[in-house]
Amino acid sequence: MALAFINSHRLAKLIAMGTDVEQNAPSRVLPQEDDLKNLEDAYAQLQDQAQNLINERSQMETDIRNLKKRAQRLDDEVRLLRAPPLIIGHLQDVLDDRTAIVRSSNGTVFQVSLNQRLEPKTLKPGTRVALNQDTLAVIEVLHDAWDPMVSGAEMVTKPDISYDAVAGLDEQVETVREAIELPLTSPELFRKVGITPPKGILLVGPPGCGKTLLAKAVANQTDATFIRMVGSELAQKYIGEGGRMVRELFSLAKDKSPAIIFLDEIDAIGAKRLDGSTSGDREVQRTLMQLLAELDGFDALEDVKIIAATNRPDILDDALLRPGRFDRIITIPLPDEKARKAILALHISNMSTKRVKLQKIVEKTEGYSGAELKATCVEAGMIAIRDKRSSVTNDDLMLAVARLNEKKSTAGNTSTPDRLYS
Numbered sequence: 001m002a003l004a005f006i007n008s009h010r011l012a013k014l015i016a017m018g019t020d021v022e023q024n025a026p027s028r029v030l031p032q033e034d035d036l037k038n039l040e041d042a043y044a045q046l047q048d049q050a051q052n053l054i055n056e057r058s059q060m061e062t063d064i065r066n067l068k069k070r071a072q073r074l075d076d077e078v079r080l081l082r083a084p085p086l087i088i089g090h091l092q093d094v095l096d097d098r099t100a101i102v103r104s105s106n107g108t109v110f111q112v113s114l115n116q117r118l119e120p121k122t123l124k125p126g127t128r129v130a131l132n133q134d135t136l137a138v139i140e141v142l143h144d145a146w147d148p149m150v151s152g153a154e155m156v157t158k159p160d161i162s163y164d165a166v167a168g169l170d171e172q173v174e175t176v177r178e179a180i181e182l183p184l185t186s187p188e189l190f191r192k193v194g195i196t197p198p199k200g201i202l203l204v205g206p207p208g209c210g211k212t213l214l215a216k217a218v219a220n221q222t223d224a225t226f227i228r229m230v231g232s233e234l235a236q237k238y239i240g241e242g243g244r245m246v247r248e249l250f251s252l253a254k255d256k257s258p259a260i261i262f263l264d265e266i267d268a269i270g271a272k273r274l275d276g277s278t279s280g281d282r283e284v285q286r287t288l289m290q291l292l293a294e295l296d297g298f299d300a301l302e303d304v305k306i307i308a309a310t311n312r313p314d315i316l317d318d319a320l321l322r323p324g325r326f327d328r329i330i331t332i333p334l335p336d337e338k339a340r341k342a343i344l345a346l347h348i349s350n351m352s353t354k355r356v357k358l359q360k361i362v363e364k365t366e367g368y369s370g371a372e373l374k375a376t377c378v379e380a381g382m383i384a385i386r387d388k389r390s391s392v393t394n395d396d397l398m399l400a401v402a403r404l405n406e407k408k409s410t411a412g413n414t415s416t417p418d419r420l421y422s
């Protein structure tokens with residue numbers, strides 16, 4: 001009886017705790033042993049379930065917190081994308097820790113306030129900064145990234161041309177090596193004699209005579225960084241752009257020294273400065289002035305050498321040609337008889353030929369440039385291919401010379417419009 005009482009008492013308690021024991025359970029007078037056990041099992045199970053649910057809830061709460069964070073991040077991102085653009089400018093001077101003078105991209109100078117969260121020691125004159133569009137306040141300091149045009153000018157893979165591929169220019173090759181390679185490899189020689197080695201050389205001569213070829217050979221042979229830029233790439237549209245590129249070109253070279261800068265077709269920026277020119281011309285002149293300043297450079301350009309090439313030395317500004325800038329002017333002339341023989345022999349050596357009398361061709365090609373001599377060889381090869389032969393004969397070469405002569409005589413005479421359409 002007592003046992004029954006206790007059992008029913010426990011049962012009531014269980015019901016009071018909210019477990020879903022059958023409602024009619026307390027009406028049983030004498031619960032069986034089994035029932036009790038069953039109820040205890042159910043209780044334990046329910047307790048487990050409750051624990052699981054609590055775990056699940058806390059898991060979901062964490063999920064919610066994470067999702068909220070993510071939403072916040074995405075919100076921020078959207079806000080960032082919607083933000084007005086920042087203007088890029090250059091810092092000129094820092095007045096105090098709140099104000100600075102900046103030059104915006106169009107050249108106007110402003111006094112503006114500084115973002116207080118910027119590290120003061122990063123604020124050096126000349127650094128690139130991002131400015132607020134309205135107030136021009138300095139928002140951020142930008143890394144001094146190289147202009148992609150400038151950094152792309154560094155030749156990473158060396159051209160596949162050695163000095164052997166330059167025929168008939170032995171003397172010029174020698175001079176170039178003396179002026180460019182020697183100061184880089186053994187500067188002590190110059191120190192002993194007490195002279196400063198030449199900063200740069202200028203290759204001049206008619207088109208197609210091997211100026212670019214010679215520079216490529218230098219690039220192939222040297223261990224120095226080789227940076228190649230064509231003059232026209234430096235001729236820019238906006239004020240200060242060309243000058244900045246020249247400055248970056250030289251600071252890239254100094255960074256990666258020993259280095260050789262090759263400025264091909266320098267006449268694009270090095271032409272004589274004339275009065276009454278257009279604004280585009282004036283920008284090109286500013287670029288030239290920057291180049292002159294870099295050549296003079298306050299910092300010794302010991303480990304940086306410059307090779308420039310042009311086929312219009314007559315239009316170059318005198319300032320470029322004065323000693324101390326391009327000290328050595330190396331003329332690459334039209335090949336003479338001996339040089340023509342060497343060039344022809346070089347190009348023919350790669351072809352399969354039959355009974356070619358080189359001397360005859362050499363005599364016939366008076367006034368040909370290296371490129372034209374190469375074209376002659378290619379033309380002769382084409383004639384042989386059209387005839388379904390696998391080797392080039394002397395006649396093919398003679399015919400090629402005749403064809404090139406014809407082309408040469410018409411090419412120089414395009415001033416008459418008829419020729420343009422014939």
Ligand SMILES: Nc1ncnc2c1ncn2[C@@H]1O[C@H](COP(=O)(O)OP(=O)(O)O)[C@@H](O)[C@H]1O
Nearest residue numbers: 165166167207208209210211212213370371374
């Ligand atoms: N001295 C030379 N020896 C061998 N090939 C030459 C020589 N000069 C010119 N060539 C041929 O003519 C091509 C054009 O020459 P290049 O150096 O580009 O002329 P440029 O003097 O106008 O820069 C070369 O790729 C090369 O095949």
Ligand SMILES: [Mg+2]
Nearest residue numbers: 211212264309
């Ligand atoms: Mg060239």
